[in-house]
Amino acid sequence: xxxxxxxxxxxxxxxxxxxxxxxxxxxxxxxxxxxxxxxxxxxxxxxxxxxxxxxxxxxxxxxxxxxxxxxxxxxxxxxxxxxxxxxxxxxxxxxxxxxxxxxxxxxxxxxxxxxxxxxxxxxxxxxxxxxxxxxxxxxxxxxxxxxxxxxxxxxxxxxxxxxxxxxxxxxxxxxxxxxxxxxxxxxxxxxxxxxxxxxxxxxxxxxxxxxxxxxxxxxxxxxxxxxxxxxxxxxxxxxxxxxxxxxxxxxxxxxxxxxxxxxxxxxxxxxxxxxxxxxxxxxxxxxxxxxxxxxxxxxxxxxxxxxxxxxxxx
Amino acid sequence: xxxxxxxxxxxxxxxxxxxxxxxxxxxxxxxxxxxxxxxxxxxxxxxxxxxxxxxxxxxxxxxxxxxxxxxxxxxxxxxxxxxxxxxxxxxxxxxxxxxxxxxxxxxxxxxxxxxxxxxxxxxxxxxxxxxxxxxxxxxxxxxxxxxxxxxxxxxxxxxxxxxxxxxxxxxxxxxxxxxxxxxxxxxxxxxxxxxxxxxxxxxxxxxxxxxxxxxxxxxxxxxxxxxxxxxxxxxxxxxxxxxxxxxxxxxxxxxxxxxxxxxxxxxxxxxx
Numbered sequence: 334x335x336x337x338x339x340x341x342x343x344x345x346x347x348x349x350x351x352x353x354x355x356x357x358x359x360x361x362x363x364x365x366x367x368x369x370x371x372x373x374x375x376x377x378x379x380x381x382x383x384x385x386x387x388x389x390x391x392x393x394x395x396x397x398x399x400x401x402x403x404x405x406x407x408x409x410x411x412x413x414x415x416x417x418x419x420x421x422x423x424x425x426x427x428x429x430x431x432x433x434x435x436x437x438x439x440x441x442x443x444x445x446x447x448x449x450x451x452x453x454x455x456x457x458x459x460x461x462x463x464x465x466x467x468x469x470x471x472x473x474x475x476x477x478x479x480x481x482x483x484x485x486x487x488x489x490x491x492x493x494x495x496x497x498x499x500x501x502x503x504x505x506x507x508x509x510x511x512x513x514x515x516x517x518x519x520x521x522x523x524x525x526x527x528x529x530x531x532x533x534x535x536x537x538x539x540x541x542x543x544x545x546x547x548x549x550x551x552x553x554x555x556x557x558x559x560x561x562x563x564x565x566x567x568x569x570x571x572x573x574x575x576x577x578x579x580x581x582x583x584x585x586x587x588x589x590x591x592x593x594x595x596x597x598x599x600x601x602x603x604x605x606x607x608x609x610x611x612x613x614x615x616x617x618x619x620x621x622x623x624x625x626x627x628x629x630x631x632x633x634x635x636x637x638x639x640x641x642x643x644x645x646x647x
Numbered sequence: 648x649x650x651x652x653x654x655x656x657x658x659x660x661x662x663x664x665x666x667x668x669x670x671x672x673x674x675x676x677x678x679x680x681x682x683x684x685x686x687x688x689x690x691x692x693x694x695x696x697x698x699x700x701x702x703x704x705x706x707x708x709x710x711x712x713x714x715x716x717x718x719x720x721x722x723x724x725x726x727x728x729x730x731x732x733x734x735x736x737x738x739x740x741x742x743x744x745x746x747x748x749x750x751x752x753x754x755x756x757x758x759x760x761x762x763x764x765x766x767x768x769x770x771x772x773x774x775x776x777x778x779x780x781x782x783x784x785x786x787x788x789x790x791x792x793x794x795x796x797x798x799x800x801x802x803x804x805x806x807x808x809x810x811x812x813x814x815x816x817x818x819x820x821x822x823x824x825x826x827x828x829x830x831x832x833x834x835x836x837x838x839x840x841x842x843x844x845x846x847x848x849x850x851x852x853x854x855x856x857x858x859x860x861x862x863x864x865x866x867x868x869x870x871x872x873x874x875x876x877x878x879x880x881x882x883x884x885x886x887x888x889x890x891x892x893x894x895x896x897x898x899x900x901x902x903x904x905x906x907x908x909x910x911x912x913x914x915x916x917x918x919x
Contacts, residue, residue, distance in 0.1 A: 480849075568758070
C-alpha cells in the first residue's frame with residue numbers, strides 16, 4: 334500500500350476538525366480518513382495510468398532534501414542542487430522543502446526527490462525521464478552522437494566526482510569525526526544519531542570496498558577528482574555550456590557538484606582547490622548561478638543557500 | 648573431457664602466445680584473475696592495448712596464483728618492477744613510451760575518460776552477471792575454464808569466491824530500493840547494458856575506430872568489453888544477441904581480431 338506513504342502529511346490529527354473531542358467524533362474522523370485513503374489509492378492508480386497524457390506541471394511541486402544548515406552532507410547537497418538547477422533550466426517551478434527524514438521518505442533511499450501531483454520521483458536520472466514524459470526536455474536538440482556523449486559525461490561525473498565526495502565524507506577519518514558525524518544525525522537524540530551515522534558509514538564503506546575505492550588514499554582520490562575536472566574543463570573549452578548554446582542535464586549535474594565543492598567548507602581546501610585550478614569551470618558555475626538562481630531573490634529557500642556562499646566564488 | 652570448450656581469446660593453440668617479442672625488455676603478464684573480477688575482458692583489453700601501441704607482450708596463463716606477488720592479479724612484471732591493477736598497467740605501458748594516444752586532442756582524451764566511465768557503470772555489471780552469476784553460464788563455461796587454469800586446490804575455491812564477489816558488487820552498486828529482488832536488479836542491469844551498447848554503436852557510426860583511423864585507448868577498452876560478449880559461446884546469451892543486432896560493433900571487433908591478432912574470423916562461430 335504505497336499510496337498512503339506518498340502524502341506524509343495525512344494523519345488523523347491533521348484533518349479539518351482538529352483532534353477528536355468525543356468518541357463518535359473520533360469514529361467519524363477515522364471513517365473519513367479511510368475513505369480518503371481509498372480515494373488517494375484510486376487516484377494514484379489513475380494518475381499512474383494517465384501520466385503519459387501529460388498533466389501540466391502543478392504549482393505546488395516540491396523538492397525534498399535534508400535540513401540545509403545543520404544536516405545535509407556534501408554529496409546530497411550536490412545531488413539536490415543538480416536537480417534544482419535542472420528544473421530551473423526547464424522553467425519548472427519547484428519549492429525546496431527541508432525535512433530531517435527526507436532520505437527515508439525517498440522511494441529509492443536517495444535524495445533529492447520531487448513530489449509532483451501524486452508522483453514521487455527521486456534522483457536526477459529518473460527525474461529527467463519523468464520531466465520528459467511531461468513534455469519538457471533540454472536535450473531534444475542534440476543528435477544521437479551528442480546524446481551518447483552527454484550520457485557518458487554524466488556517468489563520468491557520477492563515477493568520479495560523486496564517489497570522491499562519498500569517500501571524503503565517509504571514509505576520511507578526520508572529516509568523518511569532525512563534520513559527518515555531527516551533521517548526519519543532528520536532528521535526532523543520542524544514541525540514535527550515532528547509530529544512524531555508523532550504519533550509514535558501514536553501508537558506504539561496503540560499497541567503496543566492492544568498487545575498489547576502499548584501498549585508495551586521500552591523495553589518490555584527489556588525483557581522480559583532478560583528472561575528472563581536467564576532462565570536464567577540456568570538454569567545456571571556451572563554450573558557455575557543454576553543448577554550446579543551450580544547457581542540458583549535463584550542465585545541471587556538473588554545476589550541482591562543482592558549485593557545492595567550491596562553496597562547502599571542509600577540513601581543508603584541497604578539494605575546492607582542485608576545481609579552482611580550472612578557470613573555465615569556475616566561470617561556468619558563476620554563469621549558471623547568475624542566470625538561474627539569482628533571479629529569484631524573493632525565494633528564501635534558494636537565496637539562503639547561495640547568499641552566504643556566493644562570496645566564496647570571488 | 649570438457650564437452651564445450653569456451654572460445655575465449657587466450658584459449659588454446661589457436662591463439663598466438665608470443666607477440667612482437669624483442670631482444671630487449673620482456674613483459675610477462677600473469678593473467679588469470681583480477682580485482683575487478685572480469686579477467687576475460689581484462690585479458691583482451693591489455694592485449695589489444697599492447698597490440699595497438701606496439702608493446703612486446705608475452706601472455707602466460709598462470710598455474711599457481713600464489714606465485715603472484717601480493718596475491719594480486721593480473722600483474723605485469725618488467726625487469727624489477729611489478730605493477731598490478733589495469734589502470735596502473737596501462738599507465739606503466741604509457742610511461743614506457745608505448746602510447747596509443749599521441750594523436751588525440753585534449754577533448755578526445757576527455758571523451759575517452761567519459762566513455763570508459765560509461766562502460767564501467769553500465770556495461771560491466773551485465774558482463775559480470777553473464778560470466779559469474781548466470782548459473783548456466785557459470786557452471787558450464789566460466790567455472791570449468793578457470794578451474795582448468797588454476798592449480799588444485801585453489802581451483803575448488805577461487806571461482807566460487809570470484810562469483811560471490813561479482814554478486815556482491817552488483818547488489819551493492821545496483822541493488823537497492825526500488826529494486827528489491829535479484830530478478831529486478833538483473834532486468835535493470837541488462838537494460839542498462841543494452842542501452843550502453845546502443846550508445847556505443849551510435850558513437851562509432853561508420854568509422855573504423857572511435858577516433859578516426861588509428862586505434863586508441865578507448866578502442867582497447869571497448870574491445871576489451873565487447874570481445875568476450877561477442878565471442879564466448881554461452882548457453883544464455885541475451886547480451887550477445889543484442890550485440891549481434893549492432894553490425895558496426897561486430898565489424899569493429901572483427902576488424903581488430905583480423906588486423907591485430909592475425910586470426911581468421913568466419914561467420915563468428917569459429918573460435919577466435
